Amino acid sequence: MIAERALKTLEYDKVREQVASFCTSSVGKNAIEQLIPETDFDKVVELLDEMDEGLSILRVKGNVPMGGIFDVRPHAKRAQIGGMLSPMELMEIASTIRASRILRNFIEDIEQEETITIPHFVERKEQMPILTALQHEINDCIDDNGAVLDSASTTLRSIRQSLRAEESRVRQKLESLTRGSNAAKMLSDAIVTIRNDRFVIPVKQEYRGHYGGIVHDQSSSGQTLFIEPESVVQANNEIQRLKVKEKAEIERILLELSAKVQEVSHDLFVLVQILGDIDVILAKGKYGQANKCTKPTMNKEGYIRLVRARHPLISIDDAVPNTIEFGRDITAIVITGPNTGGKTVTLKTVGLCTLMAQAGLPVPALDGSELAVFDQLFADIGDEQSIEQSLSTFSSHMVNIVDILAKFDSRSLVLFDELGAGTDPQEGAALAISILDEVVGSGARVMATTHYPELKAYGYNRKGVVNASVEFDVETLSPTYRLLIGVPGRSNAFEISKRLGLKESIIQQAKSFTGSDRHEVESMIASLEQSRRQSEREAEEAHALLEEAQRLREELQERLRTYDEKKENLEKKAKEKARKIVDEAKKESEKIIAELREMRANASKVVKEHELIEAKKKLENAAPQENPVLKKQAQIRERAQNLKVGDEVKVLSYGQKGTIIEKVSDHEWVVQIGILKMKLDESDLQYVKPEKEKQTVVMTNVKNRNSHVKLELDLRGERYEEAILKTEKYIDDALLANYPRVSIIHGKGTGALRQGIQNYLKGHKRVKSFRYGEAGEGGFGVTVVELK
Incomplete structure (x- = not known):
C-alpha cells in the first residue's frame, strides 16, 4: 500500500476531488473519496482496462444514463432489522432499481451493436440483481414525490373518499356561516381556515359567544378568535377519526413494503455497489476526456516513459509538457537548475502520474506513455519545518529521509526535492551524494533535485544516473519550464546580472574568482544545451x-x-x-x-x-444481351491486340491521334504524335480506320443494304395473312433503306386486301400518309405510301 504521507505530499486528494466532480451519484463520489492506488499489477491493469472501456462508451455514445441512483444501503439495512421505511426512502429504492434497469438495457444495446468491446461492463451487467417486481410494487403505492397513492389499497381509497366527503360537508357548512347576514359584522374575514388540524372561522372578540363551540387560536392582537362552531364539532371529530384510520392504513402499507425490501436487502447492497463502481469508471473516463488524458501501458520493471506529460493540477493552457524517460539503463535522474524553474513540478508530475495510473486513472500525457507499478512511493518534497518539534528545515527533511531509507526497496519510486538543502553547502552536497548512492545502489527508481554544483558531475561518475536541468531563457530572464535530460543545469548569475545592467568590470572580476575549470564546465553545459535544442527540433x-x-x-x-x-x-x-x-x-x-x-x-x-x-x-430476345459499354471496351481491347506498325491510332489519355512507328514489347508501342514520340501501353491506344477505308465501307454498306429493296411490293394473289406479314417486313426494309416513298400493288378485286393493308398502314407509326395511285401509277389497284 502507498504511504498516506506520499499521497498528501503529492496532493493526490486534489486529483480525487476533480474526478469526483464528474460522478452522477453520491455512491460514486463516496467511492472516489476512498480511491487509493493499487500495488497489484493485475488489479491495476484491470482498473485501466475498465476505465478505457468507459472512455470508449463515452466516445461512441456521448453519455451514459446514470440518473436516479441513490445510496439506499442505509434504507436496506434499516429494513433488515425490521424498521419501517418512509415513502421517500421507498421511492429512492424504486428509482435506483429503475436506473439499474435502464443502464442494463443500455449496455445490452451496445453489446448487440458490436461497435465496441466492453467485457468488464457486460460482466457487471450480468452481476446486477433484477428487482423490477419490487420497483413496480413500490411505484403502485408511492408517487415520485413520496406520497402514498389512493390505489395503494382498497381500504385506503375508501377512507380517503370518506375523508374528502366529510371535509367537503364541513367546508360547505362553514362557508354558509361566512355568507350569513351578520358575517360581515361578526367575522374578521369571510374565510374558512384550519387550526390544530380542525376547520375554523375567524370571529371578532366581541362576538365569540354568538357561534359557540371551541376556541383554537387567536390573533397576535387578540381581536380575532379562531373558533370551531358547535355545529361542526362532531363533523370535525369524524374527520380526525378518519385521519387516524388513514395514518394506520398508510403505516400498514409502508410496513408491508419494508418487509419486501427486507427480503431483497442483500441484492440491494450488491446493486448499489455495482452502480457505484460503474459511476466511478465513467467519472474516470469523463475526467480523461476533459483533461486530454490517455491510458498508459503498465509494466513490472520500473520503467517510466511519459510523453509530453503535464502536471494534473495545472490547467492545460498553463502547463508546459515534458517528456520524461528512465527506469531501465538509467534508474536515477538528478535535476539541477534555478529556483522557480519547474524542478519540483517535474517531480510531482512523475509522482502523481504514477499514483493516478495505479488507481486506474488516465494520465495527462500523450499516447505511447508507459508507467510502472511500484509497491511503494516515497516523496520528500517541500519545506516541512516544525516549530512545535523545534526542528529546522534541514532536520525535518532528514527525519523524513531517514524514514524513507528504512522502508524503501528495489520496487520503490523515491522522489527527493532539494536533497541536502538547509545546511553547509559542502556537507549538504556530500550527504546528498551519499544518500543517492544508497538508494540508487539498491535498485530503486529515483528522481532528485538539487542546487549543489557538486552534483552536476554526479551523473557522469555513476552508472545508471543521468543529469537533467530545467531550461532558463537568459533573454527574458525567466524559466521556460522545459526539462532537458542529459544536460546539467548551469548558473546564469553572470548573464542575468549583465542583462540587468551590472558593470562589465564587476562581472569580469567575479569570473576571475571562479577559476578556469568552472568556466570550462559552464561552456560545456552551454554547448550541450545548444546541441540538445537542435536535436529536439530535428526530432x-x-x-x-x-x-x-x-x-x-x-x-x-x-x-x-x-x-x-x-x-x-x-x-x-x-x-x-x-x-x-x-x-x-x-x-x-x-x-x-x-x-x-x-x-x-x-x-x-x-x-x-x-x-x-x-x-x-x-x-x-430471351438470350442475355451483352452490356454495350463492356462490348465497346472488348472491341477496343481486340483492336489493340491487332495493332501493327504504321496503323493510325488515338491515344485515349491525351485525346490525340498518332501513328505507330515501333513495337517495344507485347503490350507497348512507340507512337508519334506530331513531332513527339511516346512509349505507350496498348490499352491506351484505339485503332483509327483511314478515311479511304471508312468511305469504302460506308459506300459498300449502303449499296448492299439498298440493293435488295425495291420501290414497290406486289401482293396480288397473296392470302390476307401472308400479305400483311410481307407488308410489315417491306415497310421496315424501306425505312432502313431511307426510302421516302414506296408503292404497294394489291389489285382491285373485291377490295378486301386493299382495305386490310390500308388499315394496317393507318396504325403504323412511321407512315406519314398514303393515297391511291394516279392514272399512270395503277389507280385503285395501288396504294402509294409516304414514309417518315
Whole structure:
C-alpha cells in the first residue's frame, strides 16, 4: 500500500476531488473519496482496462444514463432489522432499481451493436440483481414525490373518499356561516381556515359567544378568535377519526413494503455497489476526456516513459509538457537548475502520474506513455519545518529521509526535492551524494533535485544516473519550464546580472574568482544545451514527417480496402445479375419451346406464319444481351491486340491521334504524335480506320443494304395473312433503306386486301400518309405510301 504521507505530499486528494466532480451519484463520489492506488499489477491493469472501456462508451455514445441512483444501503439495512421505511426512502429504492434497469438495457444495446468491446461492463451487467417486481410494487403505492397513492389499497381509497366527503360537508357548512347576514359584522374575514388540524372561522372578540363551540387560536392582537362552531364539532371529530384510520392504513402499507425490501436487502447492497463502481469508471473516463488524458501501458520493471506529460493540477493552457524517460539503463535522474524553474513540478508530475495510473486513472500525457507499478512511493518534497518539534528545515527533511531509507526497496519510486538543502553547502552536497548512492545502489527508481554544483558531475561518475536541468531563457530572464535530460543545469548569475545592467568590470572580476575549470564546465553545459535544442527540433520535425507518412499510409490502406470491398461487391452483384438473366432466359426459352412443341403436336391446327415469326423473335430476345459499354471496351481491347506498325491510332489519355512507328514489347508501342514520340501501353491506344477505308465501307454498306429493296411490293394473289406479314417486313426494309416513298400493288378485286393493308398502314407509326395511285401509277389497284 502507498504511504498516506506520499499521497498528501503529492496532493493526490486534489486529483480525487476533480474526478469526483464528474460522478452522477453520491455512491460514486463516496467511492472516489476512498480511491487509493493499487500495488497489484493485475488489479491495476484491470482498473485501466475498465476505465478505457468507459472512455470508449463515452466516445461512441456521448453519455451514459446514470440518473436516479441513490445510496439506499442505509434504507436496506434499516429494513433488515425490521424498521419501517418512509415513502421517500421507498421511492429512492424504486428509482435506483429503475436506473439499474435502464443502464442494463443500455449496455445490452451496445453489446448487440458490436461497435465496441466492453467485457468488464457486460460482466457487471450480468452481476446486477433484477428487482423490477419490487420497483413496480413500490411505484403502485408511492408517487415520485413520496406520497402514498389512493390505489395503494382498497381500504385506503375508501377512507380517503370518506375523508374528502366529510371535509367537503364541513367546508360547505362553514362557508354558509361566512355568507350569513351578520358575517360581515361578526367575522374578521369571510374565510374558512384550519387550526390544530380542525376547520375554523375567524370571529371578532366581541362576538365569540354568538357561534359557540371551541376556541383554537387567536390573533397576535387578540381581536380575532379562531373558533370551531358547535355545529361542526362532531363533523370535525369524524374527520380526525378518519385521519387516524388513514395514518394506520398508510403505516400498514409502508410496513408491508419494508418487509419486501427486507427480503431483497442483500441484492440491494450488491446493486448499489455495482452502480457505484460503474459511476466511478465513467467519472474516470469523463475526467480523461476533459483533461486530454490517455491510458498508459503498465509494466513490472520500473520503467517510466511519459510523453509530453503535464502536471494534473495545472490547467492545460498553463502547463508546459515534458517528456520524461528512465527506469531501465538509467534508474536515477538528478535535476539541477534555478529556483522557480519547474524542478519540483517535474517531480510531482512523475509522482502523481504514477499514483493516478495505479488507481486506474488516465494520465495527462500523450499516447505511447508507459508507467510502472511500484509497491511503494516515497516523496520528500517541500519545506516541512516544525516549530512545535523545534526542528529546522534541514532536520525535518532528514527525519523524513531517514524514514524513507528504512522502508524503501528495489520496487520503490523515491522522489527527493532539494536533497541536502538547509545546511553547509559542502556537507549538504556530500550527504546528498551519499544518500543517492544508497538508494540508487539498491535498485530503486529515483528522481532528485538539487542546487549543489557538486552534483552536476554526479551523473557522469555513476552508472545508471543521468543529469537533467530545467531550461532558463537568459533573454527574458525567466524559466521556460522545459526539462532537458542529459544536460546539467548551469548558473546564469553572470548573464542575468549583465542583462540587468551590472558593470562589465564587476562581472569580469567575479569570473576571475571562479577559476578556469568552472568556466570550462559552464561552456560545456552551454554547448550541450545548444546541441540538445537542435536535436529536439530535428526530432520534432522527423516525428511530424513520420506521423504524416503514417497518416498517408493509413489513408491509402483504407482506400485500398474500400476499393477491394466495392470491387468484391460489384463482382457479386454482377454475377447475381448475370445468373438471374440467364435463369430468366432459360425459363423464357423453355416456355417458347413448349409452345412450339404444342404447335407441332397439334397437327390439325394451322400454324400461321406470323406466329412462327413471333416465336422466333421471342427466342432471340430471351438470350442475355451483352452490356454495350463492356462490348465497346472488348472491341477496343481486340483492336489493340491487332495493332501493327504504321496503323493510325488515338491515344485515349491525351485525346490525340498518332501513328505507330515501333513495337517495344507485347503490350507497348512507340507512337508519334506530331513531332513527339511516346512509349505507350496498348490499352491506351484505339485503332483509327483511314478515311479511304471508312468511305469504302460506308459506300459498300449502303449499296448492299439498298440493293435488295425495291420501290414497290406486289401482293396480288397473296392470302390476307401472308400479305400483311410481307407488308410489315417491306415497310421496315424501306425505312432502313431511307426510302421516302414506296408503292404497294394489291389489285382491285373485291377490295378486301386493299382495305386490310390500308388499315394496317393507318396504325403504323412511321407512315406519314398514303393515297391511291394516279392514272399512270395503277389507280385503285395501288396504294402509294409516304414514309417518315
